[in-house]
Amino acid sequence: MKHLLTTQGLAKDDAILLLDTAAQMAATQSRENKKLPTLRGRTVVNLFYEDSTRTRISFETAAKRLSADVINFSAKGSSVSKGESLKDTALTLHAMGADAVVVRHSASGAAHQLAHGGWLDAGVLNAGDGMHQHPTQALLDAFTIRRHLVGGVGHDGRGTDTSAGADLAGLRVAVVGDVLHSRVARSNVYLLHTLGAEVTLVAPPTLVPVGVETWPCRVSYHLDETLEQWQPDAVMMLRVQRERMSGGSGAFFPSPMEYSRKFGFDARRLAVLPDHAIVLHPGPMNRGLEISAAAADHERSVIVEQVANGVAVRMAALYLLLSGETGQTTDERNAQ
Amino acid sequence: MSTASPQAYVLRGARPYGTDPVDVVLADGVIAALGAPGTVAVPDGAHEVDATGHVLLPGLVDLHTHLREPGREDAETVFSGTRAAAAGGFTAVHAMANTTPTQDTAGVVEQVYRLGQEAGWVDVHPVGAVTVGLGGEKLAELGAMADSAARVRVFSDDGKCVHDPVLMRRALEYVKAFDGVVAQHAQEPRLTEGAQMNEGVVSAQIGLTGWPAVAEESIIARDVLLAEHVGSRLHVCHLSTAGSVEIVRWAKGRGIDVTAEVTPHHLVLTDELARDYDPVFKVNPPLRTAADVEAVREGLADGTIDIVATDHAPHPVEDKDCEWSAAAFGMTGLETALSVVQQTMVDTGRMTWADVARVLSESPARIGRIDTAQGRPIALGEPANLTLVDPGATRAIDGRTQVTASANTPFGGMELPGRVVATFLRGRATVLDGAVADQMEGATR
Numbered sequence: 006m007k008h009l010l011t012t013q014g015l016a017k018d019d020a021i022l023l024l025d026t027a028a029q030m031a032a033t034q035s036r037e038n039k040k041l042p043t044l045r046g047r048t049v050v051n052l053f054y055e056d057s058t059r060t061r062i063s064f065e066t067a068a069k070r071l072s073a074d075v076i077n078f079s080a081k082g083s084s085v086s087k088g089e090s091l092k093d094t095a096l097t098l099h100a101m102g103a104d105a106v107v108v109r110h111s112a113s114g115a116a117h118q119l120a121h122g123g124w125l126d127a128g129v130l131n132a133g134d135g136m137h138q139h140p141t142q143a144l145l146d147a148f149t150i151r152r153h154l155v156g157g158v159g160h161d162g163r164g165t166d167t168s169a170g171a172d173l174a175g176l177r178v179a180v181v182g183d184v185l186h187s188r189v190a191r192s193n194v195y196l197l198h199t200l201g202a203e204v205t206l207v208a209p210p211t212l213v214p215v216g217v218e219t220w221p222c223r224v225s226y227h228l229d230e231t232l233e234q235w236q237p238d239a240v241m242m243l244r245v246q247r248e249r250m251s252g253g254s255g256a257f258f259p260s261p262m263e264y265s266r267k268f269g270f271d272a273r274r275l276a277v278l279p280d281h282a283i284v285l286h287p288g289p290m291n292r293g294l295e296i297s298a299a300a301a302d303h304e305r306s307v308i309v310e311q312v313a314n315g316v317a318v319r320m321a322a323l324y325l326l327l328s329g330e331t332g333q334t335t336d337e338r339n340a341q
Numbered sequence: 342m343s344t345a346s347p348q349a350y351v352l353r354g355a356r357p358y359g360t361d362p363v364d365v366v367l368a369d370g371v372i373a374a375l376g377a378p379g380t381v382a383v384p385d386g387a388h389e390v391d392a393t394g395h396v397l398l399p400g401l402v403d404l405h406t407h408l409r410e411p412g413r414e415d416a417e418t419v420f421s422g423t424r425a426a427a428a429g430g431f432t433a434v435h436a437m438a439n440t441t442p443t444q445d446t447a448g449v450v451e452q453v454y455r456l457g458q459e460a461g462w463v464d465v466h467p468v469g470a471v472t473v474g475l476g477g478e479k480l481a482e483l484g485a486m487a488d489s490a491a492r493v494r495v496f497s498d499d500g501k502c503v504h505d506p507v508l509m510r511r512a513l514e515y516v517k518a519f520d521g522v523v524a525q526h527a528q529e530p531r532l533t534e535g536a537q538m539n540e541g542v543v544s545a546q547i548g549l550t551g552w553p554a555v556a557e558e559s560i561i562a563r564d565v566l567l568a569e570h571v572g573s574r575l576h577v578c579h580l581s582t583a584g585s586v587e588i589v590r591w592a593k594g595r596g597i598d599v600t601a602e603v604t605p606h607h608l609v610l611t612d613e614l615a616r617d618y619d620p621v622f623k624v625n626p627p628l629r630t631a632a633d634v635e636a637v638r639e640g641l642a643d644g645t646i647d648i649v650a651t652d653h654a655p656h657p658v659e660d661k662d663c664e665w666s667a668a669a670f671g672m673t674g675l676e677t678a679l680s681v682v683q684q685t686m687v688d689t690g691r692m693t694w695a696d697v698a699r700v701l702s703e704s705p706a707r708i709g710r711i712d713t714a715q716g717r718p719i720a721l722g723e724p725a726n727l728t729l730v731d732p733g734a735t736r737a738i739d740g741r742t743q744v745t746a747s748a749n750t751p752f753g754g755m756e757l758p759g760r761v762v763a764t765f766l767r768g769r770a771t772v773l774d775g776a777v778a779d780q781m782e783g784a785t786r
Contacts, residue, residue: 118664215541216542
């Protein structure tokens with residue numbers, strides 16, 4: 006892998022390799038000395054055009070635990086319409102000799118353009134581009150689901166993960182909330198499908214994109230019905246942006262209370278699920294809106310574990326990008 | 342300026358509208374002779390043009406060109422844009438009003454008109470803004486622009502929609518006094534806030550805010566009904582969806598005085614091209630689906646769509662070499678329009694060259710009310726505004742080598758059929774042997 010830009014089109018073998026490598030990385034993280042020498046002398050740039058303390062820290066931690074040199078380039082304020090252009094930033098990073106660029110940008114496609122614009126040689130790792138993709142989030146979600154529902158790790162995180170090499174065949178995952186604006190939803194739909202899971206998106210019709218019919222998933226407008234009749238093995242709640250409910254006639258739903266009643270996840274809805282089911286959320290949570298405190302803090306919630314798994318998955322992605330044997334993308338390999 | 346009378350030309354074996362070969366003599370700005378090969382009297386010193394196999398069309402007329410001057414001379418000037426127009430076979434262009442300052446007063450439209458005359462490549466007919474500063478709030482002085490030296494007949498806020506229904510009604514009514522037309526950029530603004538591309542399968546996957554077809558169709562539906570109510574004529578700019586074609590077809594069936602245009606790019610390109618986020622494919626209205634492409638081709642072939650207009654929209658490199666959402670809307674088109682029409686409509690057997698003359702010359706001239714000078718028949722005594730095209734040629738498109746000052750062609754790297762061999766404006770060659778003249782004789786800059 007030269008870049009990790011999207012889960013759409015990611016080969017199943019590559020996805021499982023990422024998860025297996027993440028499992029190996031995770032195993033090293035229980036040691037007293039968590040640092041590996043793998044990427045010594047390599048430079049990873051965290052290029053963040055959007056505020057994201059969590060994701061940036063996760064990538065920074067991952068790179069440092071692999072002994073890479075990390076440069077944080079916060080370009081917040083360099084909005085897409087003014088200030089230094091993406092191209093000039095890319096040329097700067099190229100001149101500085103970056104080996105990998107982790108990019109978060111409000112513009113869909115920014116990571117793709119960095120990778121393919123001819124401005125930069127470095128591997129590009131998409132840390133979220135607009136409404137498009139956030140592949141490491143989907144990978145950490147899949148990793149978390151696999152550990153618990155395939156690998157036999159308990160709700161408490163105890164037990165040995167026996168899922169190496171496995172996919173998610175037959176598992177049912179409900180993804181609930183603002184699908185329209187969500188790069189997390191897009192990334193998960195494609196990755197989970199590739200790994201053999203079934204996905205149902207649950208949202209009010211206003212928060213489902215026109216054109217969703219080609220996605221490899223089902224769509225439901227009813228959370229209770231989905232939980233009761235479809236009995237998902239995992240429920241992934243999406244963050245609802247506060248601005249989506251304001252805007253007068255442009256609001257996507259009538260009120261936070263109504264949203265919460267119809268699409269919020271709480272202890273009552275949790276009780277409907279099978280006993281083994283787990284609850285995920287990419288964070289940061291709006292407690293009381295899309296998820297209640299009781300559900301978020303329940304023993305079957307793996308939300309905090311997702312954060313730890315995020316570091317392992319990002320270590321795996323950086324490792325595979327930077328120590329890859331070929332430096333070619335899957336596409337390029339296939340073309341030859 | 343070397344001779345008192347301008348150079349005469351004889352086009353040997355040209356095929357008017359693609360029909361049987363004739364010899365055509367151009368002298369004193371008009372078609373001086375026309376007849377079977379070898380039968381016409383040729384003036385001494387006439388320049389011989391071997392037009393064997395070439396199709397002769399009336400000079401092309403673009404109803405929708407952005408020349409960018411005044412204000413964005415970094416993208417295009419009247420000089421460079423009209424020279425590109427000549428290279429594309431055009432003899433007249435309508436220069437859209439979204440300049441800086443806006444073409445919303447007699448002074449600015451006269452400036453653009455004069456710049457066109459000074460450049461000398463094509464006739465430049467400024468389009469007047471419907472509203473002051475394209476602001477959509479207050480009618481511009483339409484009458485003053487109509488009465489000016491530029492004799493404006495086409496009014497448009499292109500780039501913005503005249504979305505206020507009352508203001509649109511007033512504009513439609515008001516321009517009747519001088520036989521004007523409102524050319525509407527049909528885009529419901531609330532339905533397209535932040536819109537980046539066609540709303541559909543591709544936008545859903547690649548995460549760009551959608552520009553739904555209904556935002557175009559609802560405005561067209563409203564406007565044809567307004568035009569019917571007040572008995573005015575309406576022109577629909579760059580319609581792009583199957584639904585828009587149906588609405589215009591319905592309106593024409595009712596006898597409503599509406600005309601419609603399609604761009605070359607909407608005849609061939611689709612929203613699938615957005616997948617790599619190359620902003621060269623970002624345009625407004627956006628590239629639509631293959632079904633829409635088929636519908637606009639059908640509409641053009643059956644006359645529902647009256648004309649092809651380029652919406653030539655040059656932009657400097659920095660406005661395209663950036664994130665998709667930060668990039669400017671628009672693509673160049675003057676130098677590829679005829680080739681795209683040939684490829685999509687003629688080579689597919691859906692239209693004849695006479696139809697091409699209709700949609701790229703006669704009808705746009707009539708809509709713009711310049712049909713006493715442009716879009717004329719190829720006949721004895723008519724103004725010698727002519728385009729000679731070699732339909733058997735193919736050429737590779739490269740934005741960097743085009744005549745326009747900007748490189749944002751969506752056809753870069755493609756091979757297109759047809760090549761403009763010569764263009765004549767009132768008998769003077771603006772393009773000859775496929776090469777566009779460096780300077781027009783008599784031009785003042």
